[in-house]
Amino acid sequence: MSSNTASIAVQNPAARPGFSLLDRYHPPGDLAIWVFILAELLAFGVFFAVYAVARMKNVELFNAMQPNLDRSAGAINTVLLLAASWCVARAVAAIEHGRRAASARWLVAGIGCGAGFLVVKLFEYAAKFAAGINLATNDFYMFYLSLTFFHFMHVILGLVILVAVWLKTRAGAYSAADHHGMETGAAYWHMVDLVWIVLFPLVYVMR
Amino acid sequence: MQYKSQAVAKPYFIGALALFVAQILFGLVMGLQYVVGDFLFPHIPFNVARMVHTNALIVWLLMGFMGAAYYLVPEESETELFSPKLAIALFWIFLVAAGLTVVGYLTVPYATLAKMTGNDLLPTMGREFLEQPLLTKMGIVVVALAFLFNITMTVLKGRKTAINTVLLLGLWGLAVMFLFSFYNPDNVVKDKFYWWWVVHLWVEGVWELILGAILAFVLIKITGVDREVIEKWLYVIITLTLVTGIIGTGHHYYWIGTPEYWQVWGGIFSALEPIPFFALTLFAFNMVNRRRREHPNKAATLWALGTGVMSFLGAGVWGFLHTLAPVNYYTHGTQITAAHGHMAFYGAYVMVVLTIISYAMPLLRGRAANSNKAQVAEMWSFWLMTISITFITLFLTAAGILQVWLQRVSDNPMPFMVAQDQVALFYWMREWTGVVFLVGLVVYLWSFFVKGEEKAA
Numbered sequence: 224m225s226s227n228t229a230s231i232a233v234q235n236p237a238a239r240p241g242f243s244l245l246d247r248y249h250p251p252g253d254l255a256i257w258v259f260i261l262a263e264l265l266a267f268g269v270f271f272a273v274y275a276v277a278r279m280k281n282v283e284l285f286n287a288m289q290p291n292l293d294r295s296a297g298a299i300n301t302v303l304l305l306a307a308s309w310c311v312a313r314a315v316a317a318i319e320h321g322r323r324a325a326s327a328r329w330l331v332a333g334i335g336c337g338a339g340f341l342v343v344k345l346f347e348y349a350a351k352f353a354a355g356i357n358l359a360t361n362d363f364y365m366f367y368l369s370l371t372f373f374h375f376m377h378v379i380l381g382l383v384i385l386v387a388v389w390l391k392t393r394a395g396a397y398s399a400a401d402h403h404g405m406e407t408g409a410a411y412w413h414m415v416d417l418v419w420i421v422l423f424p425l426v427y428v429m430r
Numbered sequence: 431m432q433y434k435s436q437a438v439a440k441p442y443f444i445g446a447l448a449l450f451v452a453q454i455l456f457g458l459v460m461g462l463q464y465v466v467g468d469f470l471f472p473h474i475p476f477n478v479a480r481m482v483h484t485n486a487l488i489v490w491l492l493m494g495f496m497g498a499a500y501y502l503v504p505e506e507s508e509t510e511l512f513s514p515k516l517a518i519a520l521f522w523i524f525l526v527a528a529g530l531t532v533v534g535y536l537t538v539p540y541a542t543l544a545k546m547t548g549n550d551l552l553p554t555m556g557r558e559f560l561e562q563p564l565l566t567k568m569g570i571v572v573v574a575l576a577f578l579f580n581i582t583m584t585v586l587k588g589r590k591t592a593i594n595t596v597l598l599l600g601l602w603g604l605a606v607m608f609l610f611s612f613y614n615p616d617n618v619v620k621d622k623f624y625w626w627w628v629v630h631l632w633v634e635g636v637w638e639l640i641l642g643a644i645l646a647f648v649l650i651k652i653t654g655v656d657r658e659v660i661e662k663w664l665y666v667i668i669t670l671t672l673v674t675g676i677i678g679t680g681h682h683y684y685w686i687g688t689p690e691y692w693q694v695w696g697g698i699f700s701a702l703e704p705i706p707f708f709a710l711t712l713f714a715f716n717m718v719n720r721r722r723r724e725h726p727n728k729a730a731t732l733w734a735l736g737t738g739v740m741s742f743l744g745a746g747v748w749g750f751l752h753t754l755a756p757v758n759y760y761t762h763g764t765q766i767t768a769a770h771g772h773m774a775f776y777g778a779y780v781m782v783v784l785t786i787i788s789y790a791m792p793l794l795r796g797r798a799a800n801s802n803k804a805q806v807a808e809m810w811s812f813w814l815m816t817i818s819i820t821f822i823t824l825f826l827t828a829a830g831i832l833q834v835w836l837q838r839v840s841d842n843p844m845p846f847m848v849a850q851d852q853v854a855l856f857y858w859m860r861e862w863t864g865v866v867f868l869v870g871l872v873v874y875l876w877s878f879f880v881k882g883e884e885k886a887a
Contacts, residue, residue, distance in 0.1 A: 255666045262670055262705055269698050277694075358691045365691045 251315075252407035260414045263377070267418050270373070271425060274366050281362060286430055288363035296347045297427045300340050301419065304378075307336035308416040311385065311409045314392075321399035323392060330389040333412070337382045344375055367426055374418055381415040384408045431793045433504040435511035440794045441521050442497030443787045447875065449490035449528070450780075454868050456483040461864050464850075464857040478535055481561050485535075487775065488559065489528045494783030495604075495640050496524075499581050499597060501790045502647045507588025512580050520573050520580075527569040531562055553614055557625055560611045567611055574605045592661035593650075596668055597643035603636030619687035626682045633774070634675040634703060634745075641741070641782045642667050645714065648734050648789045653721035663713045670706035678703050681753045685762060693755040700753045704746030707778075714738030727792060727799035729808040733785035736816060740777025748773050748823065760838050765830035765853070773823040776815075784874075791878070801882025808877040814870025821863045829856035 250257055278285045310333035317326035351368075358365050388408040391397065397405050431437065460479035462469050470479075504511050511517060534543045540561075547563035549555045554564055562570070578601060585594050610627045646664045650657055680696020714735050725731065748770040752761040761767070788808065792800050799805065837849040844852070 253662075255662050258666050258709070259669060262673070262702070265705070266673070266698065266702055269701060273694060273698060359689055365694065369691065369695065 250410070252410040253403065256407045256410050260410060263414060264418070267373075267422075270370060271421065274370065274425065277362055277366060284361060285363050288361065288367075289427070289430065292367065292427050293347050293350065294427050296343050297423050300343050301423050303336045303340045303343065304416045304419050307333045307340070308413055310336060311412050315402065315405055315409050318392070318397050318402040318405055319399055323395065323397070326397070326405075327389060327392045330385060330392060334382060334385050334389065337378060337385065337412075340378055341375070341382075344371070344378075370422055370426060374415070374422055377415050377418065381412045384411055431796075433510050435514040435517075436501050436504050436790075437794060438511065438514050438517040438521070439497040439501035439790060441518070442493050442500060443791060443794075445521065445525050446490040446493040446497060446783065447787070449486045449493065451871065451875075452532070453483055453486035453490060454864075454871055456480075456486065458861070458864050458868060461857070461861040465854050465861065474536065477540070481535055481540075482532055484559055485561065486532070489524075491775075491779050491783060492604075493524065494779075494787070495601070495644075496521075496577055498640075498644050498783065498786040498790075499577075499601060501786065501794075502644065503581050503584050503594055503597070504588075506591050506594040506647065507585050509584060509588035512583035512587070516576060516580050520576055523569070524573050527566055527573075531566045534563065535561075552612065554612055557611075557614070557621070559629055560625065570608065571605070574608065578602060578605055591657070592664055593643050593647050596639050596646075596664055599668075600636045600639030600643060603639065604632060607631045607636060622686045623683070623688060626679055630679045630682055631676070633779070634678060635672065637779060638671045638675065638706065639668050641737075641778055642671070642710070644782050644786050645710070645734060645737060648730060648785055649714065649717045651789065652725040652727060652731050652734065653717045654723040654725075655717050655720050659720075660717060663709070663717075667706050667709045667713065670709060674699050674702040674705060681755075681758070684755050684758055697753065697755045701750060703753070704742065704750050707742040707746035711738035711742045725799070727789060727805070729800070729805045729812070730785060730789040732809055732812055733781060733788045736812060737777065737781040737785055740773065740781055740816060740819075742777075743820075744770070744773030744775070744777035744823065748827075751827075760834050761830065764833050764837075765826045765856075766834070767830075769823045769826035769830055772826065773819060776819045781816075792884075797884045799884070800877070801880065801884045803882035804877050804880035807873060807880050811870045811874035811877060814873060815867055818863045818867040818870060822860050822867070825856045825860040825863065829853040829860070832856070 310329045314326045314329035314333065317323075317329055351364075356364050356368075358368055385408060388405050391404060456474075456479050459470060459474060460476055460483055463476045463479060467476075500511065500517055534547075538546070540556075543563060544550075544555045547555075547565050549564055552564055554567060555561060560567075578598075581601065582598060585598060607628050610624045613624050615621050615624070642664050646660050649655065650660050676699075677695055678700035680692040681700035683692035683696055715738065718731060718735060752758050752766050752770065792798065800808070832853050833849050836844045836852055837846060
């Protein structure tokens with residue numbers, strides 16, 4: 224039988240697996256994560272568009288409800304996420320120069336900021352739930368809770384990825400020559416940050 | 431065939447095709463009943479024909495998945511199947527149980543069947559697609575668990591690959607979600623809510639994982655593209671599937687008494703469900719374009735590419751047509767749904783099972799590929815069935831649009847049955863196209879017996 228040859232690739236740790244045609248022009252990280260990031264951005268994009276349409280149809284309600292949101296918590300969280308993204312960018316820059324220990328420290332800082340976001344968000348949710356607000360309260364709160372919760376879940380996933388990258392960094396899996404995996408994780412984290420930068424003004428601030 | 435125990439796939443494939451024939455025959459019967467209401471009445475009433483049509487489809491696809499698993503898991507795991515004897519025994523149990531269930535449907539009234547099979551002990555019958563008597567349902571669970579045991583043990587003792595991991599995830603998911611068919615709350619809203627956990631989370635969730643795994647396996651074999659590349663695509667596709675498909679269940683929760691936010695959640699996520707199917711199309715074409723060998727089985731390649739295209743059109747595009755709440759408000763439960771159902775089931779699941787059969791059957795019969803003559807016949811059947819299902823879908827879509835207009839949009843909405851009379855022309859066209867489909871199926875089966883010069887395995 225002839226059909227089982229060439230089915231296992233030669234393992235070459237320096238090679239970037241797959242999608243070789245696009246390698247010359249590739250964005251940082253794996254192309255697969257970019258497919259995933261674009262799908263995620265599309266999902267949030269559609270959600271934002273639906274939010275805009277719902278708001279247009281009921282501006283008074285949205286304007287009346289918006290001041291009830293905790294803008295300070297939102298602002299703190301914006302700072303935390305931007306800081307986290309900066310730390311992750313520093314981590315990639317460090318590994319590019321082969322400074323593995325520094326890279327790992329920057330990742331820990333980034334993970335810390337991301338975790339801080341979750342804590343702030345939990346306090347915010349607790350206050351809303353204590354006030355008896357849920358998905359059925361009205362359209363505004365439905366969108367507020369849905370959008371922020373979907374984003375919340377993405378922060379958790381982003382943190383899981385960053386922790387995995389951090390563990391691999393400590394184990395010496397990345398180097399100046401090969402840090403493809405770290406770039407891949409970083410790209411996902413920046414997406415999480417980007418979505419929040421749109422979400423926060425849209426839902427908390429803009430009138 | 432590299433492992434002796436892969437041979438157990440053969441009876442599964444043959445059994446699946448036999449049930450495929452039954453499914454199409456009953457489809458033609460009920461297709462005719464749409465326009466000739468008393469055709470075969472009282473022997474085969476519409477509700478019975480419909481039940482056999484849909485149930486036979488589900489059972490033969492399950493049989494096809496099992497055959498596919500028995501074929502590809504030993505090869506992926508690089509070890510013999512844990513227990514070939516168990517696999518053969520399960521085949522006969524499954525076939526006899528399916529046969530008895532159909533005999534039950536056809537010979538006694540449904541209510542009597544329910545009484546005879548202890549439905550009052552644990553009422554599970556009477557729900558679309560889950561009409562099976564309690565005993566059959568329990569049989570399905572036993573067969574599925576024993577099958578999963580067999581497959582899982584094989585994977586555990588052998589090589590673990592992305593393909594058999596994804597396949598196992600899909601098959602276990604399939605079994606777990608089926609358990610909700612035993613949960614039948616009195617509250618009709620809750621009933622429907624959990625009913626979709628079986629129906630939707632099968633076809634727009636875990637079955638897509640099985641589809642992806644089978645297609646990836648066949649593509650590795652026929653294209654010779656690096657496993658690494660194919661596995662990465664597989665991971666991307668299943669992630670997109672689960673991200674969109676799970677919350678996408680909400681597109682069934684618009685009008686059944688569930689909270690309003692499902693209109694937003696369900697709309698947004700299900701609107702994105704075409705993406706994994708589009709990725710599947712790109713995947714199939716990309717891999718075939720980058721092939722490193724010319725596999726002699728051209729027919730299998732055609733089926734694999736066809737799966738990519740038709741699943742995107744049927745599940746992706748035709749699903750999107752009526753998935754948004756403001757559209758679905760008008761189209762819910764019309765022939766638009768039937769149009770989508772036909773092309774999606776054919777394009778995604780029928781075609782992927784025919785893909786693996788097309789690839790594996792020649793090998794199971796001791797040759798790398800069928801003779802050129804046989805492959806030409808098979809490709810004819812591909813085009814006959816694929817083009818006729820496309821036209822069935824188009825005719826049903828036309829019927830659906832007209833139905834929506836006459837029955838729900840116009841200033842003087844017609845009652846259901848009056849509107850049905852108005853769309854009868856499309857039902858006739860659908861029925862004749864169905865006959866062409868049957869011809870395609872006969873050509874397909876005939877292609878197994880066409881002789882000619884074969885390539886040695």
